Every structure is written in C-alpha cells, then in structure tokens.
Amino acid sequence: QAFRDNDPEPILTRFYSENAISTGNTGATHIGREELRPVYDEVIGAFVEIESFNTLVNGDAGWDWVNFHVTFPPEANLDPFTFKMLFLWERIDGEWWSQGEMYVLGEFEISS
Structure with missing residues (x-):
C-alpha cells in the first residue's frame, strides 16, 4: 500500500527496525x-510485488527468501527488474520487525 500511496514512511517506521x-x-x-x-x-x-520463496521461523527469529518484483508506470520509461532478496526478522515485544536484508538481481524459480 505504501508504494501505491507514494509514501515511504510506513515502510521505514513500521517495517524496518531502527538499526x-x-x-x-x-x-x-x-x-x-x-x-x-x-x-x-x-x-x-514503482509497483512492488513480493513473492515468498522460502520462509523459516525459529523462536523470535525468522528469515524469508523472496522475489522482489519492481515495475514502473509507463510514463517512467524504466525497465522492470527483480531482486532475489533475503529478509531477516526479529520478534520484539510480540511484533515482527525487519532487521535488514541482502539482495541481488535475479529471480527464484517458484513452481505453481
């Protein structure tokens, strides 16, 4: 929703941990x-679609391998791309926060 609203604030303050x-x-x-x-x-x-490839949770830690698809409005005249991304999660006071990620260009093959 934040991408559709052109508002990075919810991503920065409600998804990512402070550090x-x-x-x-x-x-x-x-x-x-x-x-x-x-x-x-x-x-x-941009329009972003996150497609989970493999998710693991162990207690208060978790990680999620995803395809992070990015497309742009036609007027932007930019090519779409996809990252293979690994999100790292921690549950703090009952809420899951992203502690960060690493990403490279590419895409995981996900069978239907």
Missing part, C-alpha cells in the same frame, strides 16, 4: 532508517 542493515546488489550498505530513506525515495513510485 536495520540493507546491502544491495552493488555492495552498498545502508544502516538505520535514515540511510534507508533515500533508497525508498527512489523506488516509491
């Missing part, structure tokens, strides 16, 4: 919500 770490396909690392903000400001006008 989340994100490392992307170029090797750049962003630590904390404020360093993540410019990343989401760049893609917030």
Whole structure:
C-alpha cells in the first residue's frame, strides 16, 4: 500500500527496525532508517510485488527468501527488474520487525 500511496514512511517506521542493515546488489550498505530513506525515495513510485520463496521461523527469529518484483508506470520509461532478496526478522515485544536484508538481481524459480 505504501508504494501505491507514494509514501515511504510506513515502510521505514513500521517495517524496518531502527538499526536495520540493507546491502544491495552493488555492495552498498545502508544502516538505520535514515540511510534507508533515500533508497525508498527512489523506488516509491514503482509497483512492488513480493513473492515468498522460502520462509523459516525459529523462536523470535525468522528469515524469508523472496522475489522482489519492481515495475514502473509507463510514463517512467524504466525497465522492470527483480531482486532475489533475503529478509531477516526479529520478534520484539510480540511484533515482527525487519532487521535488514541482502539482495541481488535475479529471480527464484517458484513452481505453481
């Protein structure tokens, strides 16, 4: 919904923990919500679909391998792309927060 509303704030403050770490396909690392903000400001006008490939939970920790599909409105004149992404989760006071992710270009094959 945040992507459709062009509003990165819910992603940054209700999805990511305060000190989340994100490392992307170029090797750049962003630590904390404020360093993540410019990343989401760049893609917030895109349509994002997250497709889970493999999810594991062990107590208060979890991880989720996903396909992170990104497409753009036609007027953006940008090619769609997909990341293979690994989200890392921690349950804090009963709520799940993303502690970060790593991603590379590509796509997991998911059988129907």
